Amino acid sequence: MRPAGRSAFIRKGVTASIVLFALFLVSWEWGPRLLGIPAFILPPASAVQAEFIRMVSVNHLILHTGITAGEVIAGFILGSLLGALFGYLLGMSPTAEFALSPYILALQIAPKVAFAPLFIMWMGFTVYPRILVAVLIVFFPVMVNVLTAIRGIDPDLVNLARSFTASRAQIFWKIEFPSSMAPLFASLRIGATLAVVGVVVGELVGGNSGLGYLLTFGEGQANTPMVFVCILMLTLIGGIAYLAVILLERRVLHYMPARPLGGL
Amino acid sequence: MIRLAFRNVTMRFPGASRGADFTAIDDVTFSIADGEVVALIGPSGCGKSTLLNIGAGLYPPSAGEAFVDGERVAGPNRHVAFMLQKDLLLPWRTIAQNVALGVEIQGRPRAECTRRALELLRGFNLADFSAHYPHQLSGGMRQRVALARTLAVDPSVLLLDEPFSAVDAQTRISLQHELAQTLKSARKTALLITHDLLEAIILSDRVLVMSARPGRIVDEIPIEIGYRDDPLRRRQDARIAGYMARLMEQLEIARPVTLAQAALQPT
Numbered sequence: 001m002r003p004a005g006r007s008a009f010i011r012k013g014v015t016a017s018i019v020l021f022a023l024f025l026v027s028w029e030w031g032p033r034l035l036g037i038p039a040f041i042l043p044p045a046s047a048v049q050a051e052f053i054r055m056v057s058v059n060h061l062i063l064h065t066g067i068t069a070g071e072v073i074a075g076f077i078l079g080s081l082l083g084a085l086f087g088y089l090l091g092m093s094p095t096a097e098f099a100l101s102p103y104i105l106a107l108q109i110a111p112k113v114a115f116a117p118l119f120i121m122w123m124g125f126t127v128y129p130r131i132l133v134a135v136l137i138v139f140f141p142v143m144v145n146v147l148t149a150i151r152g153i154d155p156d157l158v159n160l161a162r163s164f165t166a167s168r169a170q171i172f173w174k175i176e177f178p179s180s181m182a183p184l185f186a187s188l189r190i191g192a193t194l195a196v197v198g199v200v201v202g203e204l205v206g207g208n209s210g211l212g213y214l215l216t217f218g219e220g221q222a223n224t225p226m227v228f229v230c231i232l233m234l235t236l237i238g239g240i241a242y243l244a245v246i247l248l249e250r251r252v253l254h255y256m257p258a259r260p261l262g263g264l
Numbered sequence: 265m266i267r268l269a270f271r272n273v274t275m276r277f278p279g280a281s282r283g284a285d286f287t288a289i290d291d292v293t294f295s296i297a298d299g300e301v302v303a304l305i306g307p308s309g310c311g312k313s314t315l316l317n318i319g320a321g322l323y324p325p326s327a328g329e330a331f332v333d334g335e336r337v338a339g340p341n342r343h344v345a346f347m348l349q350k351d352l353l354l355p356w357r358t359i360a361q362n363v364a365l366g367v368e369i370q371g372r373p374r375a376e377c378t379r380r381a382l383e384l385l386r387g388f389n390l391a392d393f394s395a396h397y398p399h400q401l402s403g404g405m406r407q408r409v410a411l412a413r414t415l416a417v418d419p420s421v422l423l424l425d426e427p428f429s430a431v432d433a434q435t436r437i438s439l440q441h442e443l444a445q446t447l448k449s450a451r452k453t454a455l456l457i458t459h460d461l462l463e464a465i466i467l468s469d470r471v472l473v474m475s476a477r478p479g480r481i482v483d484e485i486p487i488e489i490g491y492r493d494d495p496l497r498r499r500q501d502a503r504i505a506g507y508m509a510r511l512m513e514q515l516e517i518a519r520p521v522t523l524a525q526a527a528l529q530p531t
Contacts, residue, residue: 160352163320164366164417165340174369178356255356255397 043225048232051225059214061229068199068211069237071127075134076195076241080188083139087146088180092172097147108144112137113201120206130202130210137198138191145187149180182256185249192241196234211237266334267453268319268344268421269295273328275314288314290478291328296421296453301492303456303464306474307515312457315479316423319455320346333420342370345419349426351410353398359409360385360394366417384412388442404435411443415450422447422454429459440467440495448493461515465507466495473514483514 028045031037039047055061090097090104115136119129153176161171203212211230218226275288288311296302306312318325319332321340330337332344345366353362363381368374385391388408398406407427414422427443428436444467447454458464464471465487473483489501498504 154350154352156348156350157352157354159317159320159322160346160348161365161369162322162340163344163346164369165342166369170369174365175354178354181356253356255399257399 040222040224043228048225048228051223052229052232055214055226055229059217059226061214061233064209064211064214065233065237067127067209068203068234069240071130071199071202071210072134072195072237072241074127075131075198076138076191078131079135079138079195080142080191082135083142083187083191084146084184086139087143088150088172088177090143091147091150091176091180104143108140112140112198116202116205119202125207127209129205130199130207130212133202134195134198137194141190141194142184142187145183146180149183150176153179181252185245185253188245188249189242192245193238195241196238200234265298266295267298267300267332268455269331270315270319271329271331273315273318273325273330275311275318275323276326287478289474290480292474292479292481293328294472294481294484296455298453299451300470301447301454301456301468303458303468303471304474305458305461305464305471305511305515306479307476308459310474310476311479312474313425316346316425316455316457319421319423320344342417343419344421344423345414345417346423346425347410347414347427349428349430351398351403351406353406353409353413355398358395358397359390359401362398362409363412363416365413370417380416381412384416385409387446388412402435403431404439407431407435407439408442411446415446415452420453422452424454424456426458427456428463436463437496443467444493444495461508461511462499462504464511465489465504466498468492471507471511473511483510485510 025045030044032039032042032044043051052061090100112133116129116133119132123129123132157175157179158171161175166174199210200212200215203210204216207213211234215227215230218224218230270292273292274290276285277288279285292315294302304312304315314323317323318330319337321330321337321344324338332341335341335343337344353359354365357365360378360381363384364377367377367380372380382391382394385394388411390405390408390412393401393405398409401409407430411427424443428439431439440463446452456464456467468487469492471485471487472481473485474480475482485507487507489498489503491497
């Protein structure tokens with residue numbers, strides 16, 4: 001696309017986006033009233049906004065959001081690092097992959113969120129079981145993507161490096177590791193959103209901190225706007241994590257042919 | 265002086281079931297002298313690429329030995345460098361960094377790697393593209409970069425496996441010309457694998473013909489046209505037709521029915 005054509009395309013897109021958002025807010029605010037839906041089922045936007053302000057001063061909303069965000073970041077980073085590490089190790093050793101594959105498969109099939117009560121029994125009502133659920137849930141997509149990337153490398157590429165008398169370490173750092181970057185980032189995007197799921201499930205199961213706790217608290221009080229505020233904040237955390245991954249991806253994969261808007 | 269030699273090289277691969285091993289190449293012996301360019305031609309699947317992999321030291325032969333510069337090939341070594349049909353450029357490296365890959369792996373200082381890469385790119389008229397990434401270049405340019413990368417390690421023998429078969433016909437003609445000029449001026453020895461009869465004749469001093477599997481050398485044709493550094497001129501030489509006829513005869517291209525019958529017979 002020509003630069004002029006492209007900027008016009010972006011301008012149109014942004015305008016449409018703003019109009020759509022305004023329409024969404026308007027229908028959220030007046031839609032339920034027009035349709036006769038009671039506020040305890042679907043509170044209007046203004047009620048959610050008022051609840052947000054109340055929660056900031058009364059329920060330490062910012063603190064709880066911070067705790068959840070911290071858990072998401074810790075779980076995401078640890079889970080990705082472990083997943084990538086295992087992906088590379090298994091990718092380089094077909095024997096290890098063969099031996100470990102039944103266990104990996106079993107762990108992958110097991111619903112990771114079901115581990116939350118177990119981890120709480122082990123570690124109590126702290127942030128650690130939640131981080132651990134996030135680690136477990138982020139681990140698999142990252143590991144599988146890295147493993148597949150290493151396996152999928154053109155053998156001729158490896159032979160080229162070998163013909164230049166490359167050592168095993170050189171083959172890894174000059175060919176295999178850079179080759180895995182695009183699939184690694186694809187899995188990190190998935191991981192960023194899954195980390196939020198893991199942390200919230202951990203918080204829902206038990207404890208007295210984090211947005212998951214506020215969520216159950218609001219539910220217990222039949223405070224629908226409170227539940228909405230929690231969901232919005234969780235979405236915000238997930239969105240920022242996803243955006244952070246995309247910004248990092250653009251820096252690392254700068255050599256890739258440009259995609260419009262970075263494939264958001 | 266003999267640069268590259270194969271002595272009674274045989275390569276067998278394990279088949280799908282026990283005892284079903286098949287022989288890809290069978291008792292191949294030939295040698296290439298210093299500065300000579302030899303083309304190897306044969307039907308697809310006759311083990312041409314296997315021979316190249318053995319020469320590069322990537323795989324050991326089942327029997328026999330390969331020698332480069334008088335040394336027995338026991339693994340990848342600095343005497344040979346290969347180039348394939350695929351350019352194998354790394355998308356995350358700039359053109360200059362791609363050319364420098366080999367020298368970098370061999371542990372030369374970074375400044376020397378860069379200098380060597382830029383020097384070669386200038387020679388191929390690609391200096392302006394040194395900071396570009398591979399996806400920004402055309403197929404023909406990418407293949408020239410691959411050739412520059414092969415030459416960067418200054419090998420005594422170049423192993424070229426159908427290097428131009430993936431580019432369009434016109435680009436191929438100019439690439440062939442550049443290769444011929446480069447091989448002549450750098451006084452390099454090369455083994456060129458190709459399925460293009462004309463390419464084999466216009467680029468080489470000698471053409472070796474391989475049979476269908478198991479691959480054996482069935483004919484050796486010295487090309488006595490001269491001016492090997494000018495394939496454009498060679499293309500127009502009247503003697504080309506005679507060489508073509510002999511190659512077609514050897515490869516049984518003129519008798520497709522016989523080939524089809526042979527394929528139907530149980531082996």
